[in-house]
Amino acid sequence: MSTAIELRGVEKSFGITSVIRNVNLTVAQGERHALIGPNGAGKSTLFNLISGYMVPSAGSILLRDEVVSGLPPYQINRRGLSRSFQVTNVFANMSVWENLRCAVLWAAGYRYTFWKNIDNLPEVRERTARILSDINLTARRDVPAGLLTYAEQRALEIGITVAGGANVILLDEPTAGMSHAETERAVELIRRLTEGCTLLIVEHDMSVVFGLADRISVLVYGQIIASGTPEEIRGNPKVREAYLGEEAA
Amino acid sequence: MTETTSSVAPPVPAAAEKLKFYGLWLAAAIVLLLLPKLFSSGGSLTTFSLIGISIVFSLSYNILLGQTGMLSFGHAVYYGLGGFLVIHAINIIGANKLPIPLPLVPLIGGLTGLLFAVLLGWVSTQRSGTAFAMISLGLAELVASSALILRTFFGGEAGISANRTKVFRLFDWSFGPQIQIYYLVAAWTLLAVIAMYALTRTPLGRMCNAVRDNPERVQFVGYDPHVVRYLAFCFSGFFAGIAGALAAINFEIANSAYLGAVQSGTVLFATYIGGVGFFIGPIVGAIFVTFLSLGLSDLTQVWQLYFGLIFIAVVLFAPGGITGLLMMHRPLVKAGTLGRVLPSYLIAFVPTLAMLIGLILATEIIVYFSVHSGDDSHIKAFGVPFDAANRYIWAMSAVLLFGGYWVARKTWTMVGHAWDEATSGAREQGAIA
Numbered sequence: 020m021s022t023a024i025e026l027r028g029v030e031k032s033f034g035i036t037s038v039i040r041n042v043n044l045t046v047a048q049g050e051r052h053a054l055i056g057p058n059g060a061g062k063s064t065l066f067n068l069i070s071g072y073m074v075p076s077a078g079s080i081l082l083r084d085e086v087v088s089g090l091p092p093y094q095i096n097r098r099g100l101s102r103s104f105q106v107t108n109v110f111a112n113m114s115v116w117e118n119l120r121c122a123v124l125w126a127a128g129y130r131y132t133f134w135k136n137i138d139n140l141p142e143v144r145e146r147t148a149r150i151l152s153d154i155n156l157t158a159r160r161d162v163p164a165g166l167l168t169y170a171e172q173r174a175l176e177i178g179i180t181v182a183g184g185a186n187v188i189l190l191d192e193p194t195a196g197m198s199h200a201e202t203e204r205a206v207e208l209i210r211r212l213t214e215g216c217t218l219l220i221v222e223h224d225m226s227v228v229f230g231l232a233d234r235i236s237v238l239v240y241g242q243i244i245a246s247g248t249p250e251e252i253r254g255n256p257k258v259r260e261a262y263l264g265e266e267a268a
Numbered sequence: 269m270t271e272t273t274s275s276v277a278p279p280v281p282a283a284a285e286k287l288k289f290y291g292l293w294l295a296a297a298i299v300l301l302l303l304p305k306l307f308s309s310g311g312s313l314t315t316f317s318l319i320g321i322s323i324v325f326s327l328s329y330n331i332l333l334g335q336t337g338m339l340s341f342g343h344a345v346y347y348g349l350g351g352f353l354v355i356h357a358i359n360i361i362g363a364n365k366l367p368i369p370l371p372l373v374p375l376i377g378g379l380t381g382l383l384f385a386v387l388l389g390w391v392s393t394q395r396s397g398t399a400f401a402m403i404s405l406g407l408a409e410l411v412a413s414s415a416l417i418l419r420t421f422f423g424g425e426a427g428i429s430a431n432r433t434k435v436f437r438l439f440d441w442s443f444g445p446q447i448q449i450y451y452l453v454a455a456w457t458l459l460a461v462i463a464m465y466a467l468t469r470t471p472l473g474r475m476c477n478a479v480r481d482n483p484e485r486v487q488f489v490g491y492d493p494h495v496v497r498y499l500a501f502c503f504s505g506f507f508a509g510i511a512g513a514l515a516a517i518n519f520e521i522a523n524s525a526y527l528g529a530v531q532s533g534t535v536l537f538a539t540y541i542g543g544v545g546f547f548i549g550p551i552v553g554a555i556f557v558t559f560l561s562l563g564l565s566d567l568t569q570v571w572q573l574y575f576g577l578i579f580i581a582v583v584l585f586a587p588g589g590i591t592g593l594l595m596m597h598r599p600l601v602k603a604g605t606l607g608r609v610l611p612s613y614l615i616a617f618v619p620t621l622a623m624l625i626g627l628i629l630a631t632e633i634i635v636y637f638s639v640h641s642g643d644d645s646h647i648k649a650f651g652v653p654f655d656a657a658n659r660y661i662w663a664m665s666a667v668l669l670f671g672g673y674w675v676a677r678k679t680w681t682m683v684g685h686a687w688d689e690a691t692s693g694a695r696e697q698g699a700i701a
Contacts, residue, residue, distance in 0.1 A: 070488065071487075072487075091487065091492070092487040092488055093486075093487045093488070093490050093491055093492045096487070096488055096489065096490045097490050101488065101489075102488055104485075108482065108484065108485045109482065109485065110477070110478050110481040110482050110485065111481055111482070112477070112480075112481050113477055113478065113481060116277075116278060117474060117477070117478075120474065121474060121475060121478045121486075121489055122489040124471050124474070124475065124489075124490075124491075125489060125490030125491055126490065129471040130471070131471070131472050131475070131491075131495060131496070131499055132470060132471040132472060133467060133470045133471070133472040133473070133499070133503075134470065135470055135471065136466075136469050136470065137469055137470055137471050137473070137474055138280075138469065140471075144273060144277050145273045145277075147277065148273040148276040148277040149273070149276075151276050151277075152276045157276050160276070160278065161278070179485070179489065180488075182489075183489055183490060
């Protein structure tokens with residue numbers, strides 16, 4: 020199996036505080052990989068490094084065997100990696116439809132086009148409509164994204180992330196703050212939308228993690244202390260001590 | 269097209285709607301054609317020409333402020349340089365008998381604006397927000413002071429002038445009379461408005477909105493916000509250059525005032541007062557501010573002060589501008605609950621007007637004593653003569669101002685209640701999401 024994402028000795032420090040310490044991680048193509056760990060372990064920082072939002076202090080990050088660390092986020096996105104945000108990050112004054120369409124445009128090849136009417140692009144329209152019905156927001160199509168409920172905004176966040184058709188998807192706590200029923204729907208949605216994609220997901224809800232992931236990596240204090248299948252992680256004493264133990268106690 | 273698309277996507281406008289849309293532009297063209305028939309005096313033709321120029325300039329500014337979220341304090345640079353180049357171009361065309369008719373000359377101004385936007389924009393659009401605003405201010409000062417230093421090109425304080433009638437003529441139009449200039453300005457205004465409207469409906473136009481809303485997220489859907497801002501800046505410079513060219517043709521002169529901070533401030537003012545959130549906002553603002561600046565300067569000496577007060581009032585109480593205020597009422601009109609707020613508006617109008625009259629009286633009296641205290645105290649403001657030294661007038665202004673404010677505050681609460689009632693009525697009918 021070829022690798023989708025590979026991290027080689029990645030480090031990140033802010034001043035003298037080192038947040039990510041010598042992380043090596045491989046995510047195979049088509050794999051659903053969960054990243055877990057206690058608060059402040061550096062999960063979001065790791066996402067920021069992979070997606071190009073931050074540049075690693077040392078080490079390198081590869082996307083399908085190409086080095087991407089140091090590239091700006093939009094170039095990494097154009098190579099087929101898309102991410103969502105832990106704190107909802109949408110285009111608040113634009114409608115749900117416009118939000119999704121903006122996320123479709125680049126991948127559809129329209130780039131900075133200023134000589135075509137945006138309403139006359141059938142393939143953009145079709146893809147936007149498909150994502151819209153996938154995330155079940157059809158009834159809210161013309162509502163400004165800023166006025167959506169929290170759960171709806173989270174769904175839109177996922178929609179924007181997958182709309183461009185990237186095949187490596189990074190989701191940062193997609194179910195955070197959701198009720199049990201909402202979480203179940205969100206997991207179903209994620210499973211459906213990321214089918215055939217490589218998925219790297221940060222999640223706190225253990226039922227989501229163990230239900231969704233093929234493999235799990237545990238990040239504690241900026242280091243990956245274990246990586247393996249859900250069963251291996253469940254049985255790993257180091258993980259139990261550092262992370263799962265806290266939950267059980 | 270698949271079934272989901274047709275059921276989920278916004279409906280494709282029907283033929284009737286499209287017709288209505290194109291009819292709107294046609295109606296605008298007919299109004300522009302017929303305006304001189306209704307108001308044929310030279311004065312009103314000049315006013316219309318100034319409004320047209322201001323509309324193009326304000327809309328070009330709104331590509332930055334309203335569409336892409338960039339606050340520029342130096343937009344007059346592109347307007348002014350367009351104007352200067354056009355004056356030079358007219359002189360060159362006239363002297364060399366080049367076969368370029370005057371109606372094509374505004375394009376030279378546009379290309380000049382575009383060229384300088386291309387040159388200066390890459391650095392200034394690196395960041396939005398404060399950094400962009402500061403760089404725009406710095407560049408504006410730089411260019412404005414160069415205009416005074418480089419005398420051979422900019423003509424120093426006097427500026428440079430040209431004779432537009434010396435240009436190659438097409439169909440025997442001399443462009444001497446104001447009516448011909450009016451038609452030239454009207455045609456270019458219509459073209460520019462259509463072009464700028466079309467721009468908002470393109471992929472780039474929508475990504476400008478996305479950059480305005482959330483430049484960070486734009487990077488994660490494949491776009492470089494810097495490039496989006498830069499392209500918006502170039503378009504904005506192009507249309508500002510056209511506006512400057514039309515102004516230069518209208519006045520047959522270009523001077524350093526074209527490039528100055530006042531010009532940059534006025535366009536910000538007009539755009540904001542009209543409303544940055546709507547395409548027609550800057551058009552409304554341009555019309556309003558042009559009338560106001562022509563009208564107010566006849567009525568009072570301190571008209572700029574009133575300008576400032578209006579601007580502050582809009583920023584504080586109506587951040588959506590005039591258009592925003594009007595558009596707020598659309599759902600009420602749709603739901604038919606507008607009738608519930610109108611009476612409260614009428615009631616609030618009386619004390620608010622009294623308060624404003626008191627404010628104006630007080631202002632004019634203070635201006636008299638601080639600026640013209642030795643002169644005759646019988647002054648005139650807004651066409652009304654009164655004695656600025658009369659204590660009864662002072663008392664009256666105080667009573668109007670404070671009494672008016674006291675009563676007006678209560679009526680404003682009333683307006684608020686009526687508004688809540690009307691909107692909840694409209695919400696029940698589903699006119700508001």
